[in-house]
Amino acid sequence: MQTRLCQMLGIGFPLVAFSHCRDVVAAVSRAGGFGVFGAAGTTPEQLEIELSWIDAHTDGHPYGVDLLVPENLAFRTEAGATQGSLAGKIPNSHRAFVHDLLRRHSVDPTAGRDPREDPDRLPSYQFETAEKLMDVAFRHPIRLIANALGVPPASMRERARQHGIPCAALVGAREHAERQVAAGVDILVAQGGEAGGHCGEVSTLVLVPEVLRATQGKVPVLAAGGIMTGRQMAACMAMGAEGVWTGSVWLATVESETSPVFREKMVAARSRDTVRSRGRTGKPARQLRSAWTDAWEGPDSPAPLPMPLQGMLSEPAMARATRAAEAGNAQARALVSYFVGQGVGLVEDIPDCRQVVAGFMTDFAAALEDMQRVAQSL
Amino acid sequence: MQTRLCQMLGIGFPLVAFSHCRDVVAAVSRAGGFGVFGAAGTTPEQLEIELSWIDAHTDGHPYGVDLLVPENLAFRTEAGATQGSLAGKIPNSHRAFVHDLLRRHSVDPTAGRDPREDPDRLPSYQFETAEKLMDVAFRHPIRLIANALGVPPASMRERARQHGIPCAALVGAREHAERQVAAGVDILVAQGGEAGGHCGEVSTLVLVPEVLRATQGKVPVLAAGGIMTGRQMAACMAMGAEGVWTGSVWLATVESETSPVFREKMVAARSRDTVRSRGRTGKPARQLRSAWTDAWEGPDSPAPLPMPLQGMLSEPAMARATRAAEAGNAQARALVSYFVGQGVGLVEDIPDCRQVVAGFMTDFAAALEDMQRVAQSL
Known part of the structure; x- marks a missing residue:
């Protein structure tokens, strides 16, 4: 498939797989999809190990990295802050509640x-931590950097430009999409409220056309939220998405560390x-x-x-x-x-990632054939 | 379009429009869709007037009727019950709350x-009331009878069979779909949680493939919930739905009594x-x-x-x-x-129903063309 999005990412089938597991990322990229390593919660040292492993196991196929740098946090840590300096902010009553629950x-x-x-x-989700993670990520041949929560920090967009790769961001509402495009993001992931992880309340089926209408084709839009099959992928592309961003389906694979x-x-x-x-x-x-x-x-x-x-x-x-x-x-x-x-x-068994990618391709092609029959009968 | 569903309903474009407004029902059927009159809340006398008007304004095009006979009600009224006999069950504190709010x-x-x-x-949503509404509905040339909440009562399914028309039911979860098919319903409307009116929590994009997988093609499935455009209709049909059931989009029309x-x-x-x-x-x-x-x-x-x-x-x-x-x-x-x-x-203006149906058709065809281009590039 030769679309703007496929060219940006260097792929032929616009199935993006988000995972915290390096084996999933590499397996999906090798199978013809595009793996994205979720680096939130890892340390810079650990990320270096994970990405080196991915480099050695993707056979040159492209992959990306996703960070989680929230635009809005209740508080920002000072430079040099550690988890230890944050721990005092957790009330004892909360600790007692959790201990009792366990x-x-x-x-x-x-x-x-x-x-x-x-x-x-280093505390998670902080600019300082993200900078250090980006130092690592940009030393590797990544083809995409993404931010999972809000407008990516300026340094992420700037570094992506310097490295000639696109910067993506997840959005859960039309208003977010407009702000992201204004901030110069290259790819939008329109993620519906049925998605796993941080999500809004608008469903994928409504959000995707809303975001497409609001952004008028300025950037490619990937659909996300609830997508487990190639037919759902075809559905999202029939609405005008240039591909899909998936997560949950990879948790139910043999490669997943779940x-x-x-x-x-x-x-x-x-x-x-x-x-x-x-x-x-x-x-x-x-x-x-x-x-x-x-x-x-x-x-x-x-x-x-x-x-x-x-x-x-x-x-x-x-x-x-x-x-x-x-x-x-x-x-x-x-x-x-x-x-x-x-x-x-829709999860019924635990296949391997190659089978999942192949299943998406078969299922996607079947949906296209059905739609061709419909077109001929009009 | 010649599908099983189109043959059942006697239409060529499987766009079903639910409305409490007779003008919308007739206008959609005349324009090539399939109007369904929502009879919940009307009296038998009023329904007779509405359906006679529709008969006179559809130029022979097919239409249907939808009732709301809940499978589960907190209590059922006795034969001969009226709103007056129910009114005593409303606590005075609730009446006071509403009066104060107003x-x-x-x-x-x-x-x-x-x-x-x-x-x-007659009290709404009761079997007795529904029987009287059905007495009226089946005197008219309706092509579909539907129940909006739970398994249709046996008499609805039986009368539909006698009249040679399909009986449809709305479902918001896979388990409901399995029960409905076992009860002998002819058409399922898989309605996602983004829908207006009574709805579950599972999104349309997830529910439609779930229902299709659970029912294995035994009956046609219409997708519902959030569908406002022909591209979304194409999306649902790419997943395997045989058409769509829409509601909200008709509220924003000039014909609507909203x-x-x-x-x-x-x-x-x-x-x-x-x-x-x-x-x-x-x-x-x-x-x-x-x-x-x-x-x-x-x-x-x-x-x-x-x-x-x-x-x-x-x-x-x-x-x-x-x-x-x-x-x-x-x-x-x-x-x-x-x-x-x-x-x-996605509502931006107030067109007439003919424009909405035409817009669906144009948009649907554009989605099919896009998908054909994708198929050729694979």
Whole structure:
């Protein structure tokens, strides 16, 4: 396929796969899609390791990197801040709530050392951290840099220009799209409210035409949110999107580092089993409903903390619950959750990434054939 | 277009238009779509008048009728029940809440006589009422009967069979679709959570493939929820839907009986200005956010009453607010609302129904052409 978007990314099939797992990123790019490594939450040292591995496993196929630098944060850390300097902002009552929740599910709230609790670690989602991650990313042959929450910082757009690669941004509302284009973003990802992770409330089917109408073809638009099949991809392109950005579908692959417990939950889940909750990151993010999300919705629950504090509480706790569940603790299993969209209702098994990409291509072609038959019958 | 669905309905372009306005139903059918008259809330006498008018104005083109007979109601009325016998179930505190709300918006809560407050009137949404409405509907040459909430009663399916016309039902989740097909429904309308009126939470883009997978082609599936354009229609058909069921787009037409105040609000509204609320009917229904919906979400608000009681409270009150707003009362204007989906963000003007149908056809053909270009470039 020769479209503006395909040329920008150096690909022939505009299926973009977002993943925090390097194996997924490399496998999708090798199979003819475009893998994007989600670097939010990693350290610069870790990112260097991941991208070097990807370079060695993509056989020269293009890939990208996604950061999460929120435009709006409740507070910004000072230069040199660490997780340790932020930890004091987490109320003891919140820590007690989480410890109690874990104990009620037979999970030891202090079991094992979690690297994300290291006080010397750089805080996530901060400009300073993002700069250091970008220092690493731009030393690698990335073909796209994206920001997952709000207008990318000026330095991200500037560095992308210097390296001759596009800068993408996710949007959940028409107004965001207009601001992003005005700020000089090269590719928009119009992500509907059915998506996993941070999302708005407008559905993909409504948001995509809204964003296209508002931006008038100035930049390519990728559709995102709920897309698990090539027919849905064809649907989005029939509306005028130049491709799709996908996430949840890659969690249910053999290459994914997702816990086997969560993968089993995905296969069992219905589309109505997800919830848009602040309980994981502090901002509304869609995830599988579990005892964790229920706990933060309760009438007596404390309000979730602003980003990044809520994640500092939730991530180590959820890691402990997941490890306990993997070890066979049935009560802990009830807590296990992760970011996933409503498309989880379409997950039936755990294929490998090559099969998923091939399935998208077959399914996409079948949809085009059907549409050709319709066109001939008009 | 010659599909199974088109043959069932006797049409060439599978654009179904749901409306409570006879002018819209007739205009859409005349223009090559398929109008469906929403009979919920009308009396048998009124329905006879409406359908006779439609018969005289469709030039022989096919149309259908939609009823709202909920599968689950908090209580069923006895034979011979009237609105008067139900009125005692509305707590005085709820009446006081509504009266106070209207007064705070400078609306006289007892202004004018509202026919829906007639104590001798048949209660809405009841089997007994539905039977009488069906007595009327089946005396007219309808080509479809549909139920908007749950499995249609056995008598609806049976009468449809006797008259040789299909019986359709709306579903908002895969499980509902499986039950409907098992009950013998002929056409499914898979309606996503972005739809106006009663809706679930799963988006159209996810629900349509889920329903198609669950029902394995046993019956045609119409996609619904957020569909305002021919490109979105093409998108849904690329996923395998045999056509679309639309509602909100017809509210923003010159033929619609919608208040001019509400039409102005629709043109101004963004897709994020709708809310899924129990405040209008007692069951979750998407509508334009207004001072009315806000009032029922407040921390000190009474809980909305079960269907049909909440509607007995809300409909006359909203009619009074709307009349006051039409007369220039700016405070009353803040209350005005109606059932509308997220697609309201795509409403830019108020065309006539013929223009809307023609726009769908042009837009649909443009999407097919684009997809043909994509197919050739593969």
